[in-house]
Amino acid sequence: MSSKNKVILIVDDDVDVLNYLKTLLENVGHEVHVARDLSSARATLTTVYPHLVLLDINIEDENGFSFIGDIKKIDPYKRIKIIMISSLTSKKALAVSQQYGTDGYLVKPINNDILLTTMKKIGPSCKFPDAKNLEPKFSGVMCKLLGTITSISEVNVTLRSKVKFQEKQKINLECEFIDKLELNHAQFIINPPSTDISPGVYDTEIQMVGLNDNDLKEIRKIKAIKG
Amino acid sequence: MAKVQVDSELKEILPTFLKNRENDCHQLKELIEAGDLAGVKKIGHKVSGSSGGYGFKELGEIAKNIELAAESGDQEKASKLIESFVNYVQTIEVEYI
Numbered sequence: 466m467s468s469k470n471k472v473i474l475i476v477d478d479d480v481d482v483l484n485y486l487k488t489l490l491e492n493v494g495h496e497v498h499v500a501r502d503l504s505s506a507r508a509t510l511t512t513v514y515p516h517l518v519l520l521d522i523n524i525e526d527e528n529g530f531s532f533i534g535d536i537k538k539i540d541p542y543k544r545i546k547i548i549m550i551s552s553l554t555s556k557k558a559l560a561v562s563q564q565y566g567t568d569g570y571l572v573k574p575i576n577n578d579i580l581l582t583t584m585k586k587i588g589p590s591c592k593f594p595d596a597k598n599l600e601p602k603f604s605g606v607m608c609k610l611l612g613t614i615t616s617i618s619e620v621n622v623t624l625r626s627k628v629k630f631q632e633k634q635k636i637n638l639e640c641e642f643i644d645k646l647e648l649n650h651a652q653f654i655i656n657p658p659s660t661d662i663s664p665g666v667y668d669t670e671i672q673m674v675g676l677n678d679n680d681l682k683e684i685r686k687i688k689a690i691k692g
Numbered sequence: 693m694a695k696v697q698v699d700s701e702l703k704e705i706l707p708t709f710l711k712n713r714e715n716d717c718h719q720l721k722e723l724i725e726a727g728d729l730a731g732v733k734k735i736g737h738k739v740s741g742s743s744g745g746y747g748f749k750e751l752g753e754i755a756k757n758i759e760l761a762a763e764s765g766d767q768e769k770a771s772k773l774i775e776s777f778v779n780y781v782q783t784i785e786v787e788y789i
Contacts, residue, residue, distance in 0.1 A: 481712055481742040484705040492701055552741045574744025574752055577699065 470494040471584075471591045472513060472665075476506045476532060477521040477550065482573070486519060489580055496665065503527050507535050512611055514627075515545060516591035519571075522551040522558065533565050546591050548583065550575065614642055619681050621656065621672045629659045629667045636671060646683050651675045694780045698747045700788040709746055710784065713739070717778045720758070724771050732770055733762035739777075751780055 473495050475486050483499045490497050498513050500506035502524060518536060522529040529549065536545055548569040549562045562570050568590075571583060612626030622638075636653050643649060652674040659667035676684075698706060716735050723731040736759030743752035754777050761770040 479738050479742055481709050481746070484708060485702070485742065485745045488702060488705055552737060573741035576745050577701075 469588060470496065470665075471516040471588065472496045472498070473517045473519065474498045474500065474506065474509055474513060474515040475519045476500045476503070476524065476529065477519075478502060478524045479521075482521070482550075482575075486575070486580065489577055490584070493581065493584070495584075503529075503532050503535075506532055510535060510539060514539070514593075514611075516593070517546045517548065517587065519548050519550055520567075522549055522553060522562075530561065530565055533567070544593055546587055548587070614638075614640055615668065617642075617684060617687065619676070619684055621670050622653075624669045624671055625662065626667060626669065627665055628669070629661075630655045630657045630669050631659075632657055638671070646680070646687075648673065648676065648680055651680070694750065694783045695785045695787065696747055697787050697789045702746060703788055706746065706786065709742070710781075713751070713781045717781050720774045720777060724767070724774050727767065729762040729765060729767060729770065732774070733759050736760075736762060748784075751777070754780060 473490055475483055475490075475497060476499075477483050477486075478501050480501065483501065487497045487499055498509050498515065500509050518532075520529045520532060529551075533547060536547060537543070539545075543566070546568040547565075548571055549567050550571045550573060551558060552573045554572055559570055568587060569583060571579065610626055610628050612624045612628070614622050615625045616623040622643075624638075632655075634655050636655055638653050654672045654674060656670040656672050659669040662668050702709075716739060720732060720735055723729075723735070736755045736757075739755035740752050740759055743749070743755060754773055758770055758773045758777060761767075761773055
């Protein structure tokens with residue numbers, strides 16, 4: 466994914482609006498996720514960390530503004546940009562939007578020109594900081610990332626995620642699959658660099674150190690079943 | 693005949709949009725007959741918010757007027773506008789540009 470292409474979550478209860486915005490934004494290279502209600506939007510936030518949220522104000526019987534609190538919970542430093550979308554043109558709606566600290570307001574119907582101009586304007590501010598070359602005093606900094614274990618062998622697992630690892634380091638894996646195999650006692654060490662799979666998606670080999678004969682036997686069983 | 697120019701970028705999603713408008717026609721007729729102006733207003737609001745983007749500006753305007761008529765409790769006006777809405781949807785001819 467180029468730096469110009471963003472991960473965008475659109476929350477709107479109107480399927481025609483969702484289809485329209487999704488089509489136009491995907492056609493210019495953005496990764497788009499959609500949700501028709503706030504519970505789906507909350508579920509999406511557990512697996513996707515968007516650069517930008519396009520958020521409808523009136524979502525069936527819910528208030529779109531209430532979702533802003535959910536975004537702030539995972540983004541206390543306000544790196545995720547929020548643009549409200551609504552048919553409401555009253556000053557009150559705009560004022561409320563500003564009070565919530567949103568980054569813009571689009572009035573429906575939204576046409577192609579308005580959408581692309583808005584993206585051009587907000588695009589440069591939709592970016593997350595790179596975490597690299599940390600000073601030793603920050604070496605204890607921890608972070609969580611979401612990913613999927615896509616393969617396993619007797620020596621390593623492959624983690625598919627949106628993070629590109631450049632340095633060898635230990636990692637903790639919280640995974641039902643690892644729990645089930647009782648491999649938690651092993652040390653997991655990233656074997657850099659990650660390889661590019663598709664724009665913004667990387668595979669990282671993670672070496673497993675300290676496995677015993679029984680662990681290896683269990684892993685071979687899985688391989689045998691898969692084969 | 694409602695001849696509308698639609699961006700060819702929207703070719704894949706337009707059938708769903710048009711199908712949804714046909715459903716709106718049925719629903720609007722039922723709702724206005726039942727005197728359910730709140731339901732009529734809701735559909736008018738929804739269609740006025742999406743049509744313009746697809747290129748159906750006139751349909752969006754009719755829908756907006758349906759919303760306003762329903763909001764003000766003017767059932768007769770809403771009923772006439774729903775007729776226009778149905779007539780428009782039934783005669784749509786799309787030209788992709």
